[in-house]
Amino acid sequence: MQYKSQAVAMPYFIAAIILFVAQILFGLIMGLQYVIGDFLFPEIPFNVARMVHTNTLIVWLLFGFMGAAYYLVPEEAETELFSPWLAKLMFWIFFLAAGATVAGYLLVPYATLAELTGNELFPTMGREFLEQPTITKIGIVIVALAFLFNVGMTVLKGRKTVVNLVLLIGLLGLAVFFLFAFYVPDNLVLDKFFWWWVVHLWVEGVWELILGAILAFVLIKVTGVDREVIEKWLYVIIAMALITGIIGTGHHFFWIGAPEYWQWWGSIFSALEPLPFFMMTVFAFNMVNRRRRNHPNRVATLWALGTAVMAFLGAGVWGFLHTLSPVNYYTHGTQLTAAHGHMAFYGAYVMIVLTIISYAMPLLRGRTAANSNKSQVLEMWSFWLMTIAMVFITLFLTGAGILQVYLQRVSETPQPFLVVQDQIHLFYWLREVAGVVFLIGLICYIASFFVGNKDPEHTLEVSNTTT
Amino acid sequence: MADDTTPPSTITRERYPPGDLAIWIFILAELAVFAVFFAAYAYTRMNHVELFNSYQENLDRGSAFINTLALITSSYFVVRAVAAIRDNDHRHCVGWLLAALGMGALFLIVKSTEFAHHLGQGITLSTNTFYMFYLSLTFFHFMHVIMGMVILAAVAWKASQGEYSHSQHTGVETGASYWHMVDLVWLILFPLVYVMR
Numbered sequence: 035m036q037y038k039s040q041a042v043a044m045p046y047f048i049a050a051i052i053l054f055v056a057q058i059l060f061g062l063i064m065g066l067q068y069v070i071g072d073f074l075f076p077e078i079p080f081n082v083a084r085m086v087h088t089n090t091l092i093v094w095l096l097f098g099f100m101g102a103a104y105y106l107v108p109e110e111a112e113t114e115l116f117s118p119w120l121a122k123l124m125f126w127i128f129f130l131a132a133g134a135t136v137a138g139y140l141l142v143p144y145a146t147l148a149e150l151t152g153n154e155l156f157p158t159m160g161r162e163f164l165e166q167p168t169i170t171k172i173g174i175v176i177v178a179l180a181f182l183f184n185v186g187m188t189v190l191k192g193r194k195t196v197v198n199l200v201l202l203i204g205l206l207g208l209a210v211f212f213l214f215a216f217y218v219p220d221n222l223v224l225d226k227f228f229w230w231w232v233v234h235l236w237v238e239g240v241w242e243l244i245l246g247a248i249l250a251f252v253l254i255k256v257t258g259v260d261r262e263v264i265e266k267w268l269y270v271i272i273a274m275a276l277i278t279g280i281i282g283t284g285h286h287f288f289w290i291g292a293p294e295y296w297q298w299w300g301s302i303f304s305a306l307e308p309l310p311f312f313m314m315t316v317f318a319f320n321m322v323n324r325r326r327r328n329h330p331n332r333v334a335t336l337w338a339l340g341t342a343v344m345a346f347l348g349a350g351v352w353g354f355l356h357t358l359s360p361v362n363y364y365t366h367g368t369q370l371t372a373a374h375g376h377m378a379f380y381g382a383y384v385m386i387v388l389t390i391i392s393y394a395m396p397l398l399r400g401r402t403a404a405n406s407n408k409s410q411v412l413e414m415w416s417f418w419l420m421t422i423a424m425v426f427i428t429l430f431l432t433g434a435g436i437l438q439v440y441l442q443r444v445s446e447t448p449q450p451f452l453v454v455q456d457q458i459h460l461f462y463w464l465r466e467v468a469g470v471v472f473l474i475g476l477i478c479y480i481a482s483f484f485v486g487n488k489d490p491e492h493t494l495e496v497s498n499t500t501t
Numbered sequence: 502m503a504d505d506t507t508p509p510s511t512i513t514r515e516r517y518p519p520g521d522l523a524i525w526i527f528i529l530a531e532l533a534v535f536a537v538f539f540a541a542y543a544y545t546r547m548n549h550v551e552l553f554n555s556y557q558e559n560l561d562r563g564s565a566f567i568n569t570l571a572l573i574t575s576s577y578f579v580v581r582a583v584a585a586i587r588d589n590d591h592r593h594c595v596g597w598l599l600a601a602l603g604m605g606a607l608f609l610i611v612k613s614t615e616f617a618h619h620l621g622q623g624i625t626l627s628t629n630t631f632y633m634f635y636l637s638l639t640f641f642h643f644m645h646v647i648m649g650m651v652i653l654a655a656v657a658w659k660a661s662q663g664e665y666s667h668s669q670h671t672g673v674e675t676g677a678s679y680w681h682m683v684d685l686v687w688l689i690l691f692p693l694v695y696v697m698r
Contacts, residue, residue, distance in 0.1 A: 266523040274530050295626040295633045302537050309530050 035397045037108040039115035044398045045125050046101030047391045051480065053094035053132065054384075058473055060087040065466040069459055078140065085165050086139055091379065092163065093132045096174075098387030099208075099244055100128075100181055103201060105394045106251045107185050111192025116184050124180045131173040135166055157218060161229055164215045171215055178209040196265040197247050197254070200272055204243030211235045223291035230286045237378070238282060238307065238349075242275040245345070245386045246314070249338060252393050253318065256335045257325035267317040274310040282307050288359045289366060297359040304357045308350030311342075311382075318342035330491060331396065331404035333413045337389035340421060344381025352377050352428065364443050369458075370435030377428040380420075388479075395483070401491055408486030412478055419475030426468035434461035519583075520675035528682045531645070535686050538641070539693060542634045549630060554698050556631040564615050565695045568608050569687065575604030576684045579653070579677045582660075589667040591660055598657035601680065605650040612643055635694055642686055649683040652676045 035041070064083040066073045074083075108115045115121060138147045144165070151167035153159045158168045166174070182205060189198050214231040250268045254261055284300025318339050329335065352374040356365040365371070392413065396405045404410065441454045449457075518525050546553045582597035619636070626633050656676035659665065665673055 266521065270523050270527045270530075273527060277531075277534065293627045295637070298541060298633060299637065302541055303534070305537060306530075306534050309533065313526065313530075 037114050039118040039121075040105050040108050040394075041398060042115065042118050042121040042125070043101040043105035043394060045122070045129075046097045046104060047395060047398075049125070049129050049132075050094045050097040050101060050387060050391070053090045053097065055476065055480070056136070057087055057090040057094060058469075058476055060090065062466070062469050062473060065462070065469050068462040069466065082139055082144070085144075086136055088163055089139070089165060090132075090136065091384075095383050095387060097128070098383075098391070099205070099248075102244075102248050102387065102390040102394075103181070103185050103205060105390065105398070106248070107188050107198055107201070108192075110195045110198045110251065111189050113188060113192035116187035116191065120180055120184050124177045124184075127173065128177045131170055131177075135170045138167065139165075156216075158216055161215075161218070161225075163233055164229070168216075171212075174212065175209070178212065182206060182209055195261070196268060197251050200243050200250075200268060201247035204240045204247060207240030207243065208236060211240065226290045227287065227292060230283055234283045234286055235280070237383070238279040238304075239276065241383060242279060242310065243272050245341075245382055246272050246275070248386050248390050249314065249318065249341060252334060252338050252389055253321045255393060256329040256331060256338065257321045258327040258329075259321050259324050263324075264321060267313070267321075271310050271313050271317065274313065275307075278303050278306040278309060282357075285357045285359070285362070288362055301358045305354060307357070308346065308354050311346040311350035315342040315346045329403065331393060331410075333405075333410045333417065334389060334393035336414060336417055337385060337392045340417060341381065341385040341389050344377065344385055344421065344424075346381075348374065348377030348379070348381035348428070352432075364439050365435065368435045368438045368442075369431045369461075370439070373428045373431035373435055376431065377424060380424045385421075396491075404491050405482070406486035406489030406491055408489055409482050412485055413482035416475045416479035416482060419478060420472050421475075423468045423472035423475055427465050427472070430461045430465040430468060434458045434465070437461070518678070520678045521671055524675045524678050528678060531682060532686070535641075535689075538638055539689065542638065542693065545630055545634065552629065553631050556629065556635075557695070557698060560635070560695050561615055561618070562695050564611050565691055568611050569691050571604045571608045571611070572684045572687050575601040575608075576681055578604065579680050583670070583673055583677050586660065586665050586670040586673045587667060591663060591665070594665070594673065595657050595661045598653055598660065602650055602653055602657065605646055605653070608646055609643070609650075612639065612646075616640075616643075638690060638694060642683075642690055645683050645686065649680045652679050 060078075060083050063074060063078060064080060064087055067075075067080045067083065104115060104121055138150070142150065144159075147167060148154075148159045151159075151169050153168055156168045158171055159165060164171075182202075185205065186202065189202055211232050214228050217228050219225050219228070246268050250264050253259065254264050281299055282304035284296040285304040287296035287300055319342070322335060322339060356362050356370050356374065396403070405413070437458050438454055441449050441457060442451060578597045578601035582594045582601065585591075585593035585597055616636075616639075619632075624632050624636075626636055653676050656672055659672060
């Protein structure tokens with residue numbers, strides 16, 4: 035750690051991991067409810083479990099992104115953070131608001147939560163993924179503004195690098211597009227249309243900039259490849275991500291009542307969305323092959339490469355599977371969507387946050403470069419357990435989805451939704467088993483922070499033999 | 502002006518591909534987007550030949566031809582700009598780039614009047630499939646002309662500041678490569694959308 039103020043990243047990373055655990059536990063509860071319908075009913079109904087599962091995911095990724103920014107922006111800008119105390123204050127506001135919101139979801143019925151938080155004064159609740167009470171949403175905006183101010187001022191007073199610039203544009207976009215969460219038109223078509231401006235333009239737009247910037251930062255650090263080379267790749271990747279991703283929003287507009295031309299626009303542009311992810315994979319492996327040093331934090335490099343591969347598979351390939359409108363006509367809203375959602379979120383965003391945590395945490399905890407061998411080996415186990423479990427979750431959901439599409443929509447005697455669900459039970463059981471393996475991986479991940487702390491770390495080996 | 506002490510310019514001409522490798526990856530990706538768009542156009546036209554043929558009549562082929570000449574000429578000017586900087590001739594490099602920018606501006610003006618004409622007739626993306634493709638393809642290309650002009654303007658600015666030379670002019674070649682791509686796409690778009698039937 036080169037700057038003292040980078041230490042504010044630590045609580046953000048810890049909060050991210052705590053919420054990650056909550057997300058997985060609720061995922062497992064929900065996975066079980068797929069096959070044992072009344073499991074934990076009425077204490078935790080399915081809709082509540084789902085809301086907690088998706089909301090904690092989004093919030094812990096936001097904690098991760100903020101932690102990443104507080105860690106890497108000062109180092110890139112070569113100056114202390116503009117205001118460490120503001121970062122700490124915002125952490126507690128955000129953490130308490132997130133905790134109170136999750137408690138609200140679990141303790142009172144959703145309608146009561148809406149009443150308690152004065153939703154009728156400014157109604158924004160009730161939309162998928164944006165279920166947070168209006169006051170929580172306002173809290174998120176305040177935290178985001180303070181965060182952007184803090185990070186922006188740091189960039190302004192220090193060295194301007196491409197990594198910081200791209201990260202800042204991504205974070206700015208994240209804040210701007212969240213504002214559409216406050217726009218709830220009465221017209222259902224417009225409501226859905228602009229809802230996607232938050233949901234899609236986050237994950238297939240500005241978040242990709244954040245992903246690219248964090249990946250570039252870690253690759254610069256672990257490979258020692260010239261910054262200029264990495265920055266050039268970053269430019270090309272984000273340009274392609276934006277060209278395909280922004281108009282690619284159209285793949286959500288096929289069946290909601292938007293004009294017909296979106297069938298073409300959405301299909302054509304989103305069909306090319308895998309391109310930037312493919313470039314990212316080529317880029318990451320290319321940089322590691324051209325490395326000028328063997329960084330002792332091997333597991334951070336593993337996470338970085340894993341991010342590139344899994345993001346390409348999950349977001350790119352699994353997204354492409356059902357992005358063309360004639361295909362989506364049959365697959366829309368089936369388990370194929372769930373398969374894509376799981377691997378894309380894990381591959382792109384979960385893994386990039388775990389990459390930066392893996393790189394930064396040893397330094398934040400006072401080590402020179404990396405954790406002990408013992409800790410790293412355990413973390414590698416967690417990498418493989420979680421990643422392979424996620425591959426299987428995706429494959430089982432894909433199987434369930436293909437069968438569902440056939441039985442419910444393609445066969446000559448289409449069957450009703452619930453009848454079909456009964457017939458794909460086996461896939462849901464297999465998915466739950468894979469989910470348990472994922473949890474074991476997560477336990478190993480957390481354990482890796484507590485083992486081998488007294489063991490020595492490797493020293494940095496500089497090797498100029500590889501080109 | 503050319504510097505008499507400049508070594509022969511053939512030395513730098515051997516590098517292939519010219520410009521930065523990154524721009525070639527970007528160019529390939531851009532061409533992929535257009536290729537998919539053209540393929541979708543061809544496929545849809547195949548199923549609606551009469552609709553496409555009859556509405557094609559409404560397009561202004563004269564303007565499109567002027568624009569084709571404008572872009573080909575601009576590409577020639579860009580070639581001259583690269584040749585000038587290879588001879589260490591900053592002044593002519595900037596001059597040729599500005600001329601290319603002028604041709605780009607001419608393209609934008611002609612195309613804008615075409616768009617204004619169609620919009621004035623109440624034609625939108627939802628009018629029919631032909632107009633959906635015509636407006637989408639030409640507008641997407643229009644945005645690329647603007648993008649290319651921004652790149653050429655940046656290169657011209659740097660050239661005027663003396664940042665390129667006989668031995669270091671990757672930036673000029675990079676900008677030129679992108680501009681040729683913009684031109685190339687139009688050379689496919691023009692016959693495909695305006696002429697072929």
